Amino acid sequence: MTTVPVPYRVTAASAETADCVSLEVTPVGQALPGFTPGRFAMVYAFGVGEVPISVSAIGGGHRLVHTVRAIGAVTGALCRLRAGDAVGLRGPYGVGWDLDAAAGSDVLVVAGGIGLAPLRPVVRHVLGHPGHYGRLRVLIGTRAPEDLLYREELAHWRRAAAQVEVTVDRPGPGWRGSVGLVTTLLDRVDTRPDRTTALVCGPEVMIRHTARALLARGLPAHRIQVSLERNMRCGTGHCGHCQLGPLLLCRDGPVVGYHRTRSLLAVREL
Amino acid sequence: MTAWPLLLDTLPQVQRERLFTLAGERDFPAGGTLFDEGGVADRFWLIRSGEVALDVYVPGRRAQVVETLGPRQQLGWSWIFPPYRWHLGARALCPVRTWEFPAAEVRELCTADTELGYELMLRCAALIADRLQATRLRLLDLYAPHGSVPS
Numbered sequence: 001m002t003t004v005p006v007p008y009r010v011t012a013a014s015a016e017t018a019d020c021v022s023l024e025v026t027p028v029g030q031a032l033p034g035f036t037p038g039r040f041a042m043v044y045a046f047g048v049g050e051v052p053i054s055v056s057a058i059g060g061g062h063r064l065v066h067t068v069r070a071i072g073a074v075t076g077a078l079c080r081l082r083a084g085d086a087v088g089l090r091g092p093y094g095v096g097w098d099l100d101a102a103a104g105s106d107v108l109v110v111a112g113g114i115g116l117a118p119l120r121p122v123v124r125h126v127l128g129h130p131g132h133y134g135r136l137r138v139l140i141g142t143r144a145p146e147d148l149l150y151r152e153e154l155a156h157w158r159r160a161a162a163q164v165e166v167t168v169d170r171p172g173p174g175w176r177g178s179v180g181l182v183t184t185l186l187d188r189v190d191t192r193p194d195r196t197t198a199l200v201c202g203p204e205v206m207i208r209h210t211a212r213a214l215l216a217r218g219l220p221a222h223r224i225q226v227s228l229e230r231n232m233r234c235g236t237g238h239c240g241h242c243q244l245g246p247l248l249l250c251r252d253g254p255v256v257g258y259h260r261t262r263s264l265l266a267v268r269e270l
Numbered sequence: 271m272t273a274w275p276l277l278l279d280t281l282p283q284v285q286r287e288r289l290f291t292l293a294g295e296r297d298f299p300a301g302g303t304l305f306d307e308g309g310v311a312d313r314f315w316l317i318r319s320g321e322v323a324l325d326v327y328v329p330g331r332r333a334q335v336v337e338t339l340g341p342r343q344q345l346g347w348s349w350i351f352p353p354y355r356w357h358l359g360a361r362a363l364c365p366v367r368t369w370e371f372p373a374a375e376v377r378e379l380c381t382a383d384t385e386l387g388y389e390l391m392l393r394c395a396a397l398i399a400d401r402l403q404a405t406r407l408r409l410l411d412l413y414a415p416h417g418s419v420p421s
Contacts, residue, residue, distance in 0.1 A: 019415060071415050113413035143413035169408050171335050176363055178321065179338045181404040187276055188340050203412040209403070 003236060005044040005088025006032055010081050011063070016149050020114060021079040022056060022067045025087055031062035032089055037121035038096030038227060038255040041066070042235045044088030045077035052093070052232040052250070053078075054118035064089075067117035067149065093235040094254050097122050097225060102197035105223075106134035108189070110210050112141045112182055112202020116149045118227055118254075119201050127160045134196075136162040137189045141182025141206065144170045163189060182206065183213040193218030200258075201227040208265055211258050221259035228253050228261065245270055275316035275369070277344045277393050285386045289371070292379065296370035298322075304345065304360040311354045312373045314346035320366030324358045333359060337401075347394055349373035 012024040032041070035055050043066055044050035051074045057065035070079040081087060099122065107126050111119050119138075126133045138157060142148050145168055158164050165185045167178035178185065182202070198219055200210050207226050214224050230242035230249045237251030245264040247253060264270055278286050296315070298304060304315070307327050321340045325333035336358065339345050345368070348356050354373065380387030 069415070141413070143411070147413065167338075169411070169413065173332070175335075177338075178340065179323065179335050181407055184337075184343075184404060187342050205407060205410060206412050209407055 003090060003234075005042070005050070005090045006030060008064075008087050008089050010083055010085045010087060013082050016067060017147050019070045019079070020067060020147075020149060021070070021081075022065050023078065023081060023087070024057075024059075024063060024065045025089065026061060026063050028086070032091055033062070035064060035092045036096040037099065037125055038118055039092040039094050040118075040232075040235075040254060041089045041091035041093065042232075043068075043078060044090070045074050045081070046086065046088060048077040049074040050088070050090075051075055051078070052229075052235065054227070054254070055092075056117040056120045057124070058121055067114065067120075069114050091235060093232075093250050095252060095256070097199055097227075097255050098257075099125060101223075101225075102126075102199075103132055104134070106192060106196040107136050108191065108196050108198040108214075109136070109138045110182060110186075110198060110200045110202075110214075111139070112206040112210075113143065113147070114149065115200075115202030115206075115227070116140055116142075119199060120150060120153070122199055123157055123162065127157065127162065137191075138162055138164045139182055139185040139189070140164070140166045141185070141202070142166065142168055144168055145172050145175045145177075165189070181209070183210055186210075186213055186217065191217055191219070193220075196223065198224045199227075200224065204228065204265065211262070221262055222257050224258035225255055226258050226261060227255045228265075275318075275342050275344065277316060277390075277397065281389060281393070285383075285389060288379065288383065288386060289376070289390070290369075292375045293369045293371050296368050298362040298366040298368070300362055300364045302362045302366070304362065304366075305356045307356055307359045309356050311346060311348035311356050313370055314344065314349050314373060314376075315368040315370050317341055317343050317345055318367040318369065321363040322366055323361050323363050325361065326358060333361075338363065344394075344397055347398055349376075350391070350394060 007028040008025040011026050014022045035058050040052045040054040042050045043053045053066040056067040068078045070076040109119050126136050171179045232250045233239045233241040235250045237248040242249040323335045324337045325335045
Protein backbone atom coordinates (compact mmCIF):
# COMPACT_ATOMS: atom_id res chain seq x y z
CA MET A 1 0.00 0.00 0.00
CA THR A 2 1.24 3.45 -0.82
CA THR A 3 0.01 6.89 0.12
CA VAL A 4 1.42 8.38 -3.07
CA PRO A 5 -0.35 7.79 -6.38
CA VAL A 6 1.40 5.31 -8.63
CA PRO A 7 1.12 5.82 -12.38
CA TYR A 8 -1.06 3.39 -14.28
CA ARG A 9 -1.86 3.36 -17.96
CA VAL A 10 -5.39 3.00 -19.28
CA THR A 11 -5.28 0.02 -21.60
CA ALA A 12 -8.98 -0.03 -22.41
CA ALA A 13 -11.93 2.25 -21.78
CA SER A 14 -15.31 0.64 -22.35
CA ALA A 15 -18.61 2.46 -22.15
CA GLU A 16 -20.93 0.34 -20.01
CA THR A 17 -23.88 2.74 -20.09
CA ALA A 18 -24.49 6.36 -21.04
CA ASP A 19 -22.64 7.54 -17.93
CA CYS A 20 -20.53 4.55 -16.81
CA VAL A 21 -17.14 3.59 -18.12
CA SER A 22 -14.95 0.62 -17.23
CA LEU A 23 -11.29 1.57 -17.20
CA GLU A 24 -8.80 -1.24 -17.55
CA VAL A 25 -5.49 -0.09 -16.16
CA THR A 26 -2.02 -1.63 -15.91
CA PRO A 27 0.96 -0.32 -13.96
CA VAL A 28 3.50 1.81 -15.75
CA GLY A 29 6.15 0.71 -13.29
CA GLN A 30 5.67 -0.98 -9.97
CA ALA A 31 2.24 -2.48 -9.42
CA LEU A 32 0.04 -2.12 -6.38
CA PRO A 33 -0.37 -5.66 -5.04
CA GLY A 34 -3.09 -6.97 -2.79
CA PHE A 35 -6.35 -6.07 -4.47
CA THR A 36 -9.16 -8.45 -3.60
CA PRO A 37 -12.89 -8.25 -4.40
CA GLY A 38 -14.47 -5.40 -2.47
CA ARG A 39 -11.30 -3.40 -1.79
CA PHE A 40 -10.82 -0.05 -3.43
CA ALA A 41 -8.22 2.35 -4.78
CA MET A 42 -8.02 6.10 -4.66
CA VAL A 43 -8.04 6.86 -8.36
CA TYR A 44 -6.42 10.14 -9.36
CA ALA A 45 -7.39 12.03 -12.49
CA PHE A 46 -4.29 14.14 -12.95
CA GLY A 47 -4.91 17.79 -12.34
CA VAL A 48 -8.50 17.25 -11.24
CA GLY A 49 -8.60 15.12 -8.11
CA GLU A 50 -9.04 11.63 -6.76
CA VAL A 51 -11.98 9.47 -5.79
CA PRO A 52 -12.40 6.07 -4.15
CA ILE A 53 -13.35 3.41 -6.68
CA SER A 54 -13.73 -0.29 -5.96
CA VAL A 55 -12.15 -2.78 -8.29
CA SER A 56 -14.65 -4.30 -10.68
CA ALA A 57 -12.19 -6.84 -12.04
CA ILE A 58 -8.78 -8.13 -11.02
CA GLY A 59 -6.84 -9.65 -13.88
CA GLY A 60 -3.46 -11.15 -14.56
CA GLY A 61 -0.40 -8.99 -15.07
CA HIS A 62 -1.53 -6.64 -12.32
CA ARG A 63 -4.38 -5.55 -14.54
CA LEU A 64 -7.26 -3.87 -12.73
CA VAL A 65 -10.64 -2.64 -13.89
CA HIS A 66 -12.51 0.21 -12.26
CA THR A 67 -16.06 0.98 -13.31
CA VAL A 68 -16.72 4.68 -12.89
CA ARG A 69 -19.93 6.63 -13.10
CA ALA A 70 -19.65 10.25 -14.21
CA ILE A 71 -21.38 12.18 -11.48
CA GLY A 72 -18.85 14.90 -10.69
CA ALA A 73 -15.69 16.65 -11.85
CA VAL A 74 -13.29 13.83 -11.01
CA THR A 75 -15.45 10.94 -12.12
CA GLY A 76 -16.34 12.91 -15.24
CA ALA A 77 -12.64 13.35 -16.03
CA LEU A 78 -12.02 9.66 -15.42
CA CYS A 79 -14.85 8.70 -17.74
CA ARG A 80 -13.29 10.81 -20.50
CA LEU A 81 -10.00 8.91 -20.35
CA ARG A 82 -9.06 6.80 -23.33
CA ALA A 83 -6.61 3.97 -23.92
CA GLY A 84 -3.09 5.26 -23.51
CA ASP A 85 -3.97 7.95 -21.01
CA ALA A 86 -2.38 7.94 -17.58
CA VAL A 87 -4.09 7.76 -14.23
CA GLY A 88 -2.80 7.64 -10.66
CA LEU A 89 -3.69 4.91 -8.20
CA ARG A 90 -3.01 4.42 -4.55
CA GLY A 91 -4.16 1.56 -2.42
CA PRO A 92 -5.49 -1.02 -2.14
CA TYR A 93 -7.52 0.18 0.79
CA GLY A 94 -10.11 -1.21 3.08
CA VAL A 95 -11.59 -4.59 3.80
CA GLY A 96 -13.08 -6.59 0.96
CA TRP A 97 -15.75 -9.26 0.80
CA ASP A 98 -15.10 -12.09 3.25
CA LEU A 99 -15.28 -14.94 0.79
CA ASP A 100 -13.75 -17.39 3.23
CA ALA A 101 -16.84 -16.95 5.38
CA ALA A 102 -18.96 -17.84 2.36
CA ALA A 103 -17.06 -21.04 1.56
CA GLY A 104 -19.33 -24.04 1.52
CA SER A 105 -22.50 -21.97 1.57
CA ASP A 106 -24.83 -20.61 -1.07
CA VAL A 107 -23.83 -17.14 -2.20
CA LEU A 108 -26.54 -14.56 -2.68
CA VAL A 109 -25.37 -11.38 -4.38
CA VAL A 110 -27.74 -8.41 -4.26
CA ALA A 111 -26.70 -5.35 -6.25
CA GLY A 112 -28.36 -2.01 -6.82
CA GLY A 113 -27.27 0.23 -9.69
CA ILE A 114 -23.54 0.64 -9.93
CA GLY A 115 -23.30 -1.41 -6.74
CA LEU A 116 -22.87 -4.33 -9.11
CA ALA A 117 -19.34 -3.16 -9.91
CA PRO A 118 -17.71 -4.13 -6.56
CA LEU A 119 -19.62 -7.41 -6.67
CA ARG A 120 -18.53 -8.47 -10.14
CA PRO A 121 -15.18 -9.83 -8.89
CA VAL A 122 -17.10 -11.86 -6.32
CA VAL A 123 -19.25 -13.50 -8.99
CA ARG A 124 -16.20 -14.20 -11.11
CA HIS A 125 -14.38 -15.67 -8.13
CA VAL A 126 -17.28 -17.92 -7.14
CA LEU A 127 -17.78 -19.13 -10.71
CA GLY A 128 -14.05 -19.74 -10.94
CA HIS A 129 -14.05 -21.97 -7.88
CA PRO A 130 -16.75 -24.57 -8.48
CA GLY A 131 -17.14 -26.84 -5.51
CA HIS A 132 -16.00 -24.24 -3.01
CA TYR A 133 -19.40 -22.61 -2.83
CA GLY A 134 -23.01 -23.70 -3.08
CA ARG A 135 -25.55 -22.16 -5.37
CA LEU A 136 -24.87 -18.69 -6.74
CA ARG A 137 -27.71 -16.22 -7.07
CA VAL A 138 -27.26 -12.72 -8.42
CA LEU A 139 -30.10 -10.27 -7.96
CA ILE A 140 -29.75 -6.92 -9.68
CA GLY A 141 -31.87 -3.82 -9.41
CA THR A 142 -31.32 -0.92 -11.74
CA ARG A 143 -33.07 2.22 -12.82
CA ALA A 144 -33.79 1.35 -16.45
CA PRO A 145 -32.78 -1.39 -18.88
CA GLU A 146 -30.19 0.87 -20.49
CA ASP A 147 -28.50 1.38 -17.11
CA LEU A 148 -27.73 -2.30 -16.66
CA LEU A 149 -24.01 -2.99 -16.30
CA TYR A 150 -22.07 -5.87 -17.86
CA ARG A 151 -24.97 -7.09 -19.98
CA GLU A 152 -22.92 -9.55 -22.02
CA GLU A 153 -21.25 -10.92 -18.92
CA LEU A 154 -24.59 -11.57 -17.25
CA ALA A 155 -25.38 -14.02 -20.05
CA HIS A 156 -22.10 -15.76 -19.36
CA TRP A 157 -22.92 -15.99 -15.66
CA ARG A 158 -26.24 -17.60 -16.50
CA ARG A 159 -24.54 -20.12 -18.77
CA ALA A 160 -22.16 -20.87 -15.92
CA ALA A 161 -25.13 -21.94 -13.77
CA ALA A 162 -25.62 -18.80 -11.75
CA GLN A 163 -29.21 -17.71 -11.28
CA VAL A 164 -29.25 -14.11 -12.41
CA GLU A 165 -32.38 -12.01 -11.96
CA VAL A 166 -32.71 -8.40 -13.03
CA THR A 167 -35.40 -5.90 -12.18
CA VAL A 168 -35.77 -2.29 -13.24
CA ASP A 169 -37.64 0.70 -11.87
CA ARG A 170 -38.47 2.24 -15.23
CA PRO A 171 -39.09 -0.27 -17.99
CA GLY A 172 -38.73 0.88 -21.56
CA PRO A 173 -41.04 -0.16 -24.38
CA GLY A 174 -39.01 -3.27 -25.22
CA TRP A 175 -38.36 -4.50 -21.70
CA ARG A 176 -39.80 -7.95 -21.05
CA GLY A 177 -38.21 -8.58 -17.68
CA SER A 178 -39.07 -7.80 -14.09
CA VAL A 179 -40.16 -4.41 -12.80
CA GLY A 180 -39.90 -3.44 -9.16
CA LEU A 181 -37.59 -3.11 -6.21
CA VAL A 182 -34.67 -5.51 -6.04
CA THR A 183 -36.00 -7.05 -2.82
CA THR A 184 -38.97 -8.42 -4.74
CA LEU A 185 -36.50 -10.73 -6.45
CA LEU A 186 -35.79 -12.34 -3.09
CA ASP A 187 -39.22 -13.95 -3.40
CA ARG A 188 -38.08 -15.66 -6.58
CA VAL A 189 -35.13 -17.53 -5.10
CA ASP A 190 -35.35 -20.51 -2.83
CA THR A 191 -33.03 -19.31 -0.09
CA ARG A 192 -31.67 -21.64 2.56
CA PRO A 193 -31.15 -19.18 5.43
CA ASP A 194 -28.83 -21.43 7.41
CA ARG A 195 -26.64 -22.08 4.39
CA THR A 196 -26.53 -18.73 2.66
CA THR A 197 -24.12 -15.81 2.73
CA ALA A 198 -25.53 -12.59 1.32
CA LEU A 199 -23.37 -9.84 -0.16
CA VAL A 200 -25.13 -6.53 -0.71
CA CYS A 201 -24.03 -3.33 -2.41
CA GLY A 202 -25.95 -0.32 -3.67
CA PRO A 203 -27.45 2.89 -2.35
CA GLU A 204 -27.57 2.82 1.44
CA VAL A 205 -31.36 2.93 1.55
CA MET A 206 -31.45 -0.10 -0.71
CA ILE A 207 -28.89 -1.86 1.51
CA ARG A 208 -30.96 -1.26 4.64
CA HIS A 209 -34.16 -2.43 3.00
CA THR A 210 -32.46 -5.50 1.53
CA ALA A 211 -30.81 -6.42 4.82
CA ARG A 212 -34.14 -6.17 6.62
CA ALA A 213 -35.76 -8.36 3.97
CA LEU A 214 -32.98 -10.93 4.37
CA LEU A 215 -33.35 -10.91 8.14
CA ALA A 216 -37.08 -11.45 7.71
CA ARG A 217 -36.27 -14.51 5.61
CA GLY A 218 -34.18 -15.93 8.42
CA LEU A 219 -30.65 -14.99 7.44
CA PRO A 220 -28.60 -14.12 10.50
CA ALA A 221 -27.07 -10.63 10.47
CA HIS A 222 -23.53 -11.96 10.59
CA ARG A 223 -24.10 -13.75 7.29
CA ILE A 224 -25.05 -10.52 5.57
CA GLN A 225 -22.13 -8.47 4.30
CA VAL A 226 -22.74 -4.93 3.09
CA SER A 227 -20.49 -2.51 1.25
CA LEU A 228 -20.88 1.02 2.53
CA GLU A 229 -19.69 4.35 1.31
CA ARG A 230 -18.86 7.55 3.07
CA ASN A 231 -16.74 10.50 2.04
CA MET A 232 -13.39 8.77 1.74
CA ARG A 233 -10.39 11.03 1.45
CA CYS A 234 -7.15 9.67 2.86
CA GLY A 235 -7.96 5.99 2.51
CA THR A 236 -5.76 5.20 5.48
CA GLY A 237 -8.04 5.84 8.43
CA HIS A 238 -6.44 9.12 9.46
CA CYS A 239 -8.60 11.97 8.24
CA GLY A 240 -11.91 10.73 9.66
CA HIS A 241 -14.07 11.83 6.74
CA CYS A 242 -15.51 8.35 6.32
CA GLN A 243 -16.39 7.80 9.95
CA LEU A 244 -19.49 5.76 10.74
CA GLY A 245 -19.67 5.68 14.52
CA PRO A 246 -16.71 3.62 15.70
CA LEU A 247 -15.84 2.60 12.16
CA LEU A 248 -13.64 4.31 9.64
CA LEU A 249 -15.00 2.83 6.46
CA CYS A 250 -11.86 3.33 4.39
CA ARG A 251 -10.02 1.17 6.90
CA ASP A 252 -12.70 -0.99 8.58
CA GLY A 253 -14.87 -1.21 5.46
CA PRO A 254 -16.16 -0.65 2.90
CA VAL A 255 -17.35 -4.21 3.40
CA VAL A 256 -18.73 -4.74 6.90
CA GLY A 257 -20.88 -7.40 8.47
CA TYR A 258 -24.44 -6.22 8.92
CA HIS A 259 -24.31 -7.30 12.56
CA ARG A 260 -21.76 -4.48 13.08
CA THR A 261 -23.58 -1.81 11.10
CA ARG A 262 -27.23 -2.57 11.67
CA SER A 263 -27.64 -0.18 14.58
CA LEU A 264 -25.27 2.41 13.12
CA LEU A 265 -27.21 2.70 9.88
CA ALA A 266 -30.32 3.57 11.86
CA VAL A 267 -28.69 6.65 13.36
CA ARG A 268 -29.42 9.80 11.44
CA GLU A 269 -26.51 12.02 10.39
CA LEU A 270 -23.99 9.42 11.51
CA MET B 271 -37.60 -22.15 2.83
CA THR B 272 -40.32 -24.19 1.15
CA ALA B 273 -41.52 -23.60 -2.36
CA TRP B 274 -44.99 -22.72 -1.14
CA PRO B 275 -46.43 -19.43 -2.31
CA LEU B 276 -45.46 -16.74 0.17
CA LEU B 277 -49.06 -16.19 1.20
CA LEU B 278 -49.29 -19.75 2.41
CA ASP B 279 -45.71 -20.34 3.44
CA THR B 280 -46.28 -20.13 7.19
CA LEU B 281 -49.97 -20.94 7.25
CA PRO B 282 -50.75 -24.05 9.33
CA GLN B 283 -51.23 -27.06 7.11
CA VAL B 284 -54.85 -27.55 8.12
CA GLN B 285 -55.72 -24.01 7.14
CA ARG B 286 -53.71 -24.26 3.96
CA GLU B 287 -55.56 -27.40 2.92
CA ARG B 288 -58.90 -25.79 3.75
CA LEU B 289 -58.05 -22.84 1.54
CA PHE B 290 -56.85 -25.09 -1.24
CA THR B 291 -60.17 -26.88 -1.44
CA LEU B 292 -61.35 -23.71 -3.17
CA ALA B 293 -58.40 -23.40 -5.56
CA GLY B 294 -58.16 -24.48 -9.15
CA GLU B 295 -55.25 -24.61 -11.54
CA ARG B 296 -55.33 -21.97 -14.22
CA ASP B 297 -52.84 -21.26 -16.98
CA PHE B 298 -52.47 -18.16 -19.10
CA PRO B 299 -50.70 -17.87 -22.45
CA ALA B 300 -48.00 -15.28 -23.06
CA GLY B 301 -49.67 -11.95 -23.70
CA GLY B 302 -52.91 -13.09 -22.10
CA THR B 303 -54.94 -10.67 -20.02
CA LEU B 304 -55.69 -11.71 -16.47
CA PHE B 305 -57.72 -8.62 -15.71
CA ASP B 306 -58.20 -5.01 -16.68
CA GLU B 307 -58.13 -1.91 -14.52
CA GLY B 308 -61.62 -1.24 -13.19
CA GLY B 309 -62.84 -4.78 -13.79
CA VAL B 310 -64.56 -6.88 -11.15
CA ALA B 311 -62.03 -8.33 -8.71
CA ASP B 312 -63.73 -11.66 -8.23
CA ARG B 313 -60.64 -13.85 -7.86
CA PHE B 314 -56.96 -13.85 -7.07
CA TRP B 315 -54.01 -15.98 -8.02
CA LEU B 316 -50.88 -17.47 -6.56
CA ILE B 317 -48.28 -17.65 -9.28
CA ARG B 318 -46.59 -21.01 -9.72
CA SER B 319 -44.42 -20.09 -12.69
CA GLY B 320 -44.08 -17.30 -15.21
CA GLU B 321 -44.29 -13.55 -14.88
CA VAL B 322 -47.22 -11.15 -14.82
CA ALA B 323 -47.00 -7.42 -15.53
CA LEU B 324 -49.20 -4.98 -13.64
CA ASP B 325 -50.02 -1.94 -15.70
CA VAL B 326 -51.81 1.37 -15.61
CA TYR B 327 -53.78 2.65 -18.54
CA VAL B 328 -52.55 6.05 -19.66
CA PRO B 329 -54.66 7.73 -22.37
CA GLY B 330 -52.72 8.30 -25.54
CA ARG B 331 -49.91 6.00 -24.51
CA ARG B 332 -49.39 2.30 -24.22
CA ALA B 333 -50.14 0.78 -20.84
CA GLN B 334 -47.37 1.59 -18.37
CA VAL B 335 -45.97 -1.40 -16.52
CA VAL B 336 -45.47 -0.45 -12.88
CA GLU B 337 -44.49 -3.80 -11.40
CA THR B 338 -44.12 -7.43 -12.27
CA LEU B 339 -44.93 -10.46 -10.16
CA GLY B 340 -43.42 -13.89 -10.44
CA PRO B 341 -43.30 -17.35 -8.92
CA ARG B 342 -44.55 -17.73 -5.32
CA GLN B 343 -46.09 -14.26 -5.35
CA GLN B 344 -49.71 -13.33 -4.89
CA LEU B 345 -51.53 -11.58 -7.70
CA GLY B 346 -54.41 -9.44 -6.58
CA TRP B 347 -55.70 -7.96 -3.34
CA SER B 348 -58.49 -5.77 -4.66
CA TRP B 349 -60.83 -8.70 -4.02
CA ILE B 350 -60.51 -8.11 -0.26
CA PHE B 351 -62.16 -4.70 -0.08
CA PRO B 352 -65.34 -3.26 -1.57
CA PRO B 353 -66.03 -2.26 -4.26
CA TYR B 354 -63.97 -5.23 -5.45
CA ARG B 355 -62.56 -3.54 -8.52
CA TRP B 356 -59.05 -3.99 -9.89
CA HIS B 357 -56.80 -1.00 -9.38
CA LEU B 358 -54.44 -2.09 -12.15
CA GLY B 359 -54.40 -4.29 -15.20
CA ALA B 360 -52.48 -7.57 -15.43
CA ARG B 361 -50.99 -9.38 -18.44
CA ALA B 362 -48.93 -12.51 -18.72
CA LEU B 363 -45.43 -11.74 -19.98
CA CYS B 364 -44.85 -15.40 -20.73
CA PRO B 365 -46.81 -18.60 -20.16
CA VAL B 366 -48.07 -18.37 -16.58
CA ARG B 367 -49.24 -21.16 -14.31
CA THR B 368 -51.32 -20.28 -11.28
CA TRP B 369 -53.57 -21.45 -8.56
CA GLU B 370 -56.75 -19.47 -8.90
CA PHE B 371 -58.97 -18.71 -5.92
CA PRO B 372 -62.58 -17.46 -6.16
CA ALA B 373 -62.84 -14.28 -4.10
CA ALA B 374 -66.41 -14.61 -2.79
CA GLU B 375 -65.84 -18.15 -1.58
CA VAL B 376 -62.59 -17.22 0.11
CA ARG B 377 -64.26 -14.28 1.86
CA GLU B 378 -67.07 -16.56 3.00
CA LEU B 379 -64.54 -19.07 4.31
CA CYS B 380 -62.76 -16.28 6.19
CA THR B 381 -66.04 -15.22 7.77
CA ALA B 382 -66.96 -18.76 8.75
CA ASP B 383 -63.50 -19.67 10.00
CA THR B 384 -62.35 -16.49 11.69
CA GLU B 385 -59.04 -17.98 12.76
CA LEU B 386 -58.18 -18.78 9.17
CA GLY B 387 -59.59 -15.44 8.10
CA TYR B 388 -57.41 -13.58 10.58
CA GLU B 389 -54.28 -15.44 9.53
CA LEU B 390 -55.00 -14.89 5.86
CA MET B 391 -55.74 -11.20 6.31
CA LEU B 392 -52.58 -10.75 8.36
CA ARG B 393 -50.59 -12.10 5.44
CA CYS B 394 -52.46 -10.00 2.91
CA ALA B 395 -51.88 -6.90 5.04
CA ALA B 396 -48.16 -7.71 5.23
CA LEU B 397 -48.08 -8.13 1.48
CA ILE B 398 -49.77 -4.78 0.91
CA ALA B 399 -47.46 -3.07 3.40
CA ASP B 400 -44.42 -4.59 1.73
CA ARG B 401 -45.50 -3.42 -1.71
CA LEU B 402 -46.31 0.03 -0.35
CA GLN B 403 -42.85 0.28 1.17
CA ALA B 404 -41.23 -0.89 -2.05
CA THR B 405 -43.21 1.70 -3.99
CA ARG B 406 -42.12 4.44 -1.59
CA LEU B 407 -38.49 3.49 -2.03
CA ARG B 408 -38.84 3.52 -5.79
CA LEU B 409 -40.20 7.05 -5.51
CA LEU B 410 -36.78 8.01 -4.18
CA ASP B 411 -35.25 7.11 -7.54
CA LEU B 412 -32.32 5.54 -5.72
CA TYR B 413 -30.29 4.81 -8.79
CA ALA B 414 -30.48 8.31 -10.21
CA PRO B 415 -27.16 9.88 -11.28
CA HIS B 416 -26.69 11.75 -8.04
CA GLY B 417 -27.85 9.02 -5.70
CA SER B 418 -25.75 7.75 -2.83
CA VAL B 419 -24.42 4.80 -4.75
CA PRO B 420 -20.86 3.67 -4.09
CA SER B 421 -18.94 3.07 -7.25
